[in-house]
Every structure is written in structure tokens, then in C-alpha cells.
Amino acid sequence: MSAPRPVTGVRSLGAQHGPDREGERAPAPGAKPPEAAPLVERVTHHDVPEICALYKRVWDTPPAPGTPAELLKSWQPTPLEFTSWMEGVTYFAARRGGRLVGVIGCEVDHGSCRLVNLAVDAEARRQGIATALVAAGVEWGRHANAAEVWAEALARFTAVAELFKHLEFTECGFLRRHDWGEDVRLFERLL
Numbered sequence: 001m002s003a004p005r006p007v008t009g010v011r012s013l014g015a016q017h018g019p020d021r022e023g024e025r026a027p028a029p030g031a032k033p034p035e036a037a038p039l040v041e042r043v044t045h046h047d048v049p050e051i052c053a054l055y056k057r058v059w060d061t062p063p064a065p066g067t068p069a070e071l072l073k074s075w076q077p078t079p080l081e082f083t084s085w086m087e088g089v090t091y092f093a094a095r096r097g098g099r100l101v102g103v104i105g106c107e108v109d110h111g112s113c114r115l116v117n118l119a120v121d122a123e124a125r126r127q128g129i130a131t132a133l134v135a136a137g138v139e140w141g142r143h144a145n146a147a148e149v150w151a152e153a154l155a156r157f158t159a160v161a162e163l164f165k166h167l168e169f170t171e172c173g174f175l176r177r178h179d180w181g182e183d184v185r186l187f188e189r190l191l
């Protein structure tokens with residue numbers, strides 16, 4: 001396996017999030033400073049226990065009521081299971097202050113890059129973490145010469161759909177009762 005490397009360009013995309021966007025007014029004196037962009041790096045085997053702990057925390061509190069228990073369980077891998085998820089899928093983790101706060105997987109196949117298993121710690125949400133992780137996925141897709149990046153989102157999860165729309169993905173399909181009986185929305189962004 002090649003050595004982990006920071007993902008270039010991610011900091012700048014993450015830095016566009018929140019009140020420090022170009023063209024917006026400078027914060028008032030005494031105002032809370034904007035969150036620093038997270039550090040996004042390729043996951044190594046060293047990160048596996050922290051990642052599994054993050055997935056457990058995230059899916060112990062599902063974002064919408066009624067999410068099938070089978071799905072929640074399948075998204076909480078043991079370290080051994082996550083190690084097998086890493087076969088053929090490149091994962092990136094976001095850290096802030098050294099703490100792992102988000103994860104995403106990128107699976108390049110047939111010239112397209114699928115984003116999988118995106119999760120951000122509840123305490124770190126709405127701070128641009130997923131934005132930085134998706135940017136890493138998009139960059140990875142470009143690096144692999146993919147023609148598009150795409151993702152599935154459970155229809156009952158509204159936040160992730162809002163995220164993809166915010167990041168200029170197009171909603172391009174809908175699969176009924178696709179995943180343990182759950183409807184799934186499809187999003188894509190051409191590269």
C-alpha cells in the first residue's frame with residue numbers, strides 16, 4: 001500500500017464553508033472565529049479502531065426514525081470487517097484537533113467514482129467536515145480519471161441529500177425498496 005498523503009485542495013474547499021467565505025463581511029470584534037478547515041488524509045490500518053468507534057457512535061443514533069436495524073448494524077463494522085471494506089475502496093478521514101470526526105470511502109470502478117459510507121460525528125456537524133471529505137472524494141475521482149462521482153442516499157435521510165445538492169451534485173435517480181426495503185436517492189456530479 002502506498003504511503004498516506006494529505007489531500008491537496010481539501011483545505012481550501014473546507015475553508016469556503018461557514019462565515020469566512022470570500023466576499024462576506026469580516027466577523028465583528030469578539031465574534032467566534034470560523035472553524036479551521038479539517039485535515040483530510042488517506043486512512044491507514046492505524047486508523048481502523050477510531051473509524052469503527054466513529055461509525056458506532058454515528059449509527060447508534062440514526063439520523064431518521066424507522067431506519068431498519070439491519071442497515072444500522074451493517075454500517076457498524078468491527079475492525080476486521082472494516083479492514084475488508086478497505087479492499088478496493090480508498091477511505092479518507094477528517095481530523096480536527098487530532099480527533100477523527102469524519103470518514104468517506106471512494107470506490108473507482110468502470111471509470112466512475114462512488115462515494116460510500118460517509119459519516120460525520122454528531123458533535124462536528126455543520127462545520128464543513130463532509131464538504132471537505134466529499135472534496136477529497138472528488139479529487140480522488142479526478143486523480144483516477146473517473147468521468148463522474150456518484151453516491152446513494154437513503155430517502156429518509158434528508159441531511160445527506162441537502163449536502164449533495166449544496167455541493168452541486170444532481171439528483172439523477174431513485175431506487176425503490178433497494179436497501180433492506182428502503183428507498184434510495186442517487187446523486188451524481190460529472191467531472
Ligand SMILES: CC(C)(COP(=O)(O)OP(=O)(O)OC[C@H]1O[C@@H](n2cnc3c(N)ncnc32)[C@H](O)[C@@H]1OP(=O)(O)O)[C@@H](O)C(=O)NCCC(=O)NCCS
Pocket residue numbers: 017018058063117118119120121124125126127128129130131132152153154157158159160162163164166
Ligand atoms: C450528512 C452528513 C454527512 C453531513 O455532514 P456535515 O459535516 O454536517 O456537512 P457540512 O457541514 O459539510 O454541510 C455542508 C452543507 O450541506 C448542507 N447540510 C448539511 N447537513 C444538513 C442538514 N442537517 N440540514 C440541511 N442542510 C444540511 C448545508 O447546505 C450545509 O451548509 P451550511 O452548514 O453552510 O448550511 C452528517 O449529517 C452525517 O454524518 N449524518 C449521519 C450519517 C449519514 O446520514 N450519512 C450518509 C449516509 S447515506
